[in-house]
């Protein structure tokens with residue numbers, strides 16, 4: 231019988247090869263044998279997705295391949311998740327995400343979302359062509375740590391400024407990150423966003439930094455009380 | 456060289472590879488400007504279903520700054536709407552927004568196999584409006600400028616009808632299903648194109664913008680999309696242009712193989728390298744940033760970009776997507792002027808090699 235390490239290698243490969251059936255079968259075997267589901271997620275699934283991200287950056291994989299890999303990952307994750315202690319998912323934070331009103335370009339947003347989910351964020355995806363007030367409402371009702379806005383057009387991009395203003399007015403501690411091809415670092419800071427990234431990998435790095443600083447702030451505040 | 460032709464003669468001469476007095480400054484994609492809308496005193500949402508306004512608005516770019524073509528429609532939803540999608544034209548939104556698909560014609564992939572193009576689809580949605588606008592343009596301006604129209608390529612059109620993520624997944628997991636849909640849509644695109652030509656379009660552009668290598672692999676382009684585009688080119692009378700925006704360096708040769716008279720690319724493409732890969736009989740258009748340059752640039756930068764595009768090897772100075780409405784009129788003036796002033800001299804086809 232293969233060892234746990236061997237299962238992880240196989241699981242990782244199944245994600246990279248976007249072989250959903252294989253990923254599901256291995257995940258099931260791991261669960262059936264009472265092996266470490268958490269290790270399978272981190273050293274198998276997530277390790278596989280890291281390779282996929284690299285392939286995408288190198289233009290060896292493209293959007294369809296990436297989505298297929300994600301599908302294999304999610305299917306195996308569904309099987310493994312119930313066997314992991316909740317806290318072990320390493321939940322990094324809650325994110326509200328969407329493409330602003332008037333804009334249906336959502337391929338980029340979907341990739342950013344994928345990276346976030348794989349890294350352990352809980353993403354509330356509002357979709358594309360999202361009325362500006364919906365972002366504000368969703369942030370307030372869920373008290374998400376972060377709001378991510380995407381726009382691919384110059385006309386729709388300006389809607390972000392309004393969303394940022396409205397959210398900051400109501401909830402100044404919420405972190406807002408914006409992105410999409412026409413967005414620049416300069417615009418992001420001019421409009422009062424807390425973060426910007428040119429692509430999905432940098433977006434993830436930035437998000438982790440932003441949310442940890444936010445959590446530190448909370449902890450410091452609590453320690454003072 | 457002395458200017459001896461009017462805009463129409465130059466554009467159509469170029470497209471049919473007859474001798475012309477220099478490269479043209481035109482495009483086969485949208486050319487609405489806010490200046491044009493102001494001139495007609497109408498709002499953007501009001502033009503999409505009104506043949507008279509559509510035609511008048513398309514002609515303003517010729518009248519205001521000498522753009523050498525007039526092109527209708529302005530959005531990418533016309534065929535999709537006729538095939539059953541619901542669209543949003545943002546009637547009540549103050550900022551200028553382009554129409555989008557509100558509801559997909561095939562919301563569930565289970566229904567993809569059964570999807571049929573309705574026998575009377577050419578009479579549905581706004582297809583009759585576009586044809587009427589083409590007729591008006593041809594009647595009103597047919598002696599002076601080239602009248603153009605465009606359709607989406609079969610794959611990009613499929614992405615309007617089906618949830619795009621699902622289409623991507625199926626392209627790898629159930630290739631046959633996707634091929635069958637593309638086959639039906641290829642026939643629909645051809646039918647729309649022929650009806651536009653009959654209504655008065657002088658040339659057609661096929662916009663397969665979902666197929667750039669930012670999104671799809673060159674192997675997917677070759678195996679899934681190229682066969683459809685070949686069929687479209689073979690079934691439409693010349694002149695026809697194939698446009699793909701985004702990264703195209705790795706697929707320009709495949710684009711040329713599709714059999715269009717010209718291919719159109721955006722500034723992400725290295726035209727100098729592409730000119731080597733594409734046979735000389737295929738024209739290359741484009742390479743002028745429709746947004747960064749024409750909206751935010753200065754007339755001097757526009758002049759420089761026009762000269763650089765010509766030196767790199769384009770055959771027409773052609774903004775590589777819809778002109779962005781807020782483009783400054785002085786930039787558009789500079790684009791046309793630079794083409795007229797330096798075009799014949801810089802054009803690679805005039806340099807006997």
Ligand code: B12
Pocket residue numbers: 332333334335336337338339341342378379380381382383384385407408409410411412426427428429430431433485529530531552553554555611614619664665667669670700701702721745746775776777779
């Ligand atoms: C595919 C495409 C379409 C498809 C969209 C399908 C879909 N569901 O997304 C269709 C055909 C529907 C379409 C329609 C239109 N399009 Co279009 N389209 C494109 C195209 C070719 C590719 C975009 C893409 O998906 N890229 C690949 C992804 C992976 O990259 P990305 O989106 O940049 O995302 C990355 C980063 O930006 C970043 N990121 C993205 N979001 C976020 C968010 C956060 C928070 C962060 C941190 C990072 C981040 O990470 C992502 C991954 O690394 C571009 C051309 C181009 N060169 O980009 C034009 C383009 C975006 N379109 C354009 C235009 C003009 C239109 C239309 C108006 C045309 C028309 N006449 O109607 C319509 C608009 C419809 C509307 N109102 O939304 C223009 C926009 C011009 C401008 N600057 O404003 C472009 C740039 C083409 C051009 N060369 O001019 N389009």
